[in-house]
Amino acid sequence: MRINYMMMRVAPTYQSKPLSYYLLYSHGDFPVHPLRLLFTAVCHTHASGSQSFIGVNYGMVADNLPAPEATAKLLQSTSIGKVRMYGADPEMIRALANTGIGIVIGAANGDIPALASNPGFATQWVNSNVLAYPDSNIILITVGNEVMTAVDQTLVSLCLPAMQNVQNALNNAPGGGGGKMIKVSTVHSMAVLGGSDPPSSGVFNSGFGDTMKSLLRFHSANGSPFMINPYPFFAYQSDTRPETLAFCLFQPNSGRVDSGNGIKYMNMFDAQVDAVRSALNAMGFKDVEMVVAETGWAYKGDPNEAGPNIENAKAYNGNLIKHLRSKVGTPLMPGKSIDTYIFALYDENLKPGPGSERSFGLFRPDLSITYDAGLSKIDNNSQRSPPTAATPSPSVQLGVEWCVAKAGVSDAQLQSNLDYVCSQAGVDCGPLQPGGACFEPNTVASHATYAMNLLYQTAGRNPWNCDFLQTATLTSNNPSYNGCIYLGGA
Secondary structure (H helix, E strand, O other): OOOOOOOOOOOOOOOOOOHHHHHHOOOOOHHHOOHHHHHHHOOOOOOOOOEEEEEEEEOOOOOOOOOHHHHHHHHHOEOEEEEEEOOOOHHHHHHOOOOOOEEEEEEOHHHHHHHHHOHHHHHHHHHHHHHOOOOOOEEEEEEEEOHHHOOOHHHHHHHHHHHHHHHHHHHOOOOOOHHHHOEEEEEEEHHHEEEOOOHHHOEEOHHHHHHHHHHHHHHHHHOOOEEEEOOHHHHHHOOOOHHHHHHHOOOOOOOEEOOOOOOEEOOHHHHHHHHHHHHHHHOOOOOOOEEEEEEOOOOOOOOOOOOOOHHHHHHHHHHHHHHHHHOOEEOOEEOOOOOEEEOOOEOOOOOOOOHHHHOOOOEOOOOOEOOOOOOEHHHHHHHHOOOOOOOOOOOEOOOOOEEEEOOOOOHHHHHHHHHHHHOOOOOOOHHHOOOOOOOOOOOHHHHHHHHHHHHHHHOOOOHHHOOOOOOEEEEOEOOOEOOEOOOOOO
């Protein structure tokens, strides 16, 4: 059965406020707020304990959201480093001032015609929504949401001119440098792909060919990211086999081999992201970086919906966060974590559609957690603190650590780790082959331990590189034996 990697959630319609609304809430005359201050003092700071590659979506189709100030404090208690808005709500932008949290603001689809046709409107939009907030860390502007697959197809040809006018407004802003520091992009659904199975065959829909190529030229010229919304949640709904659920939730599974390049994928997220990477590469834009603008899992839904429940939502988002923290990357983008915005911070109780659309929130309106996805700073710090050996053994090498399997972990889990590591580009599992220095003892535990340490040592030797969904741990006891030398020490 072929897997549908492109299943997506239907993009909601987010209503933007008129420009006059933002002008009413601006901070006075713009020249007294030179953009230079925004870039030099704010753009490269991060909240203490946050992780810049973990973001969250903040939707406002609700009538019970907490006050912006309370939301800002909540975010500061987590390891979330960035927030993506679908508009440019002035109260939330102000609430996030001086927190170091990166802010993505959006121009709504309805603003695209004016932005495309009137450079003056684009300048006003930037003045009102960027320059007015010199203490807020605005890092990215999205022009439209899933425009290419929107009902109103007249917006498709207008999207790029709108982006160009916003880019020019940033370039010409007081203080200069705006266009280099704050990026301009637009967000796409997975439906922009014409093929994605296997991931190596990923290509863009031929109907978007010329338009997509022009957009990608813009991204390449301005160093802005290609933004995509992959949802394993919806891929599972198109194939509800148990093994597909495990594949989607980053849980132990047999993996799926890409027939085009032989890479074994161990989770749907990597497969979806790499399908887009393949499409970018196929069009000749290997230099364009990617951002996951939305991904998530509903914790509740209608009776006829497959997959939404607390356990699955906690597994997906929790394991996704661990996967990002491990910095193993994807098979086509190894060794780095793609910026990923989880959908969503809160439920949006006024959204139309099936019950799941109103049940993606990580937190409730009273600021309590819906389930623990491992985002609190306390949890994150404890996870990243390596265990300390109480009594060093004779084989201990001070200052050196190895990644080894935890006691009691099942062979199935370790086999999944082994398959994952050895499927990564640039990882040499040759010593584990028959006749290799580390083939004996020929056990899953021994082979997996060697492989996990290999990835840990090559991925940066950060404690979170030795997590493997909490099946591995760090030790200062050298596991090398006979002629089998574990990377990291002799």
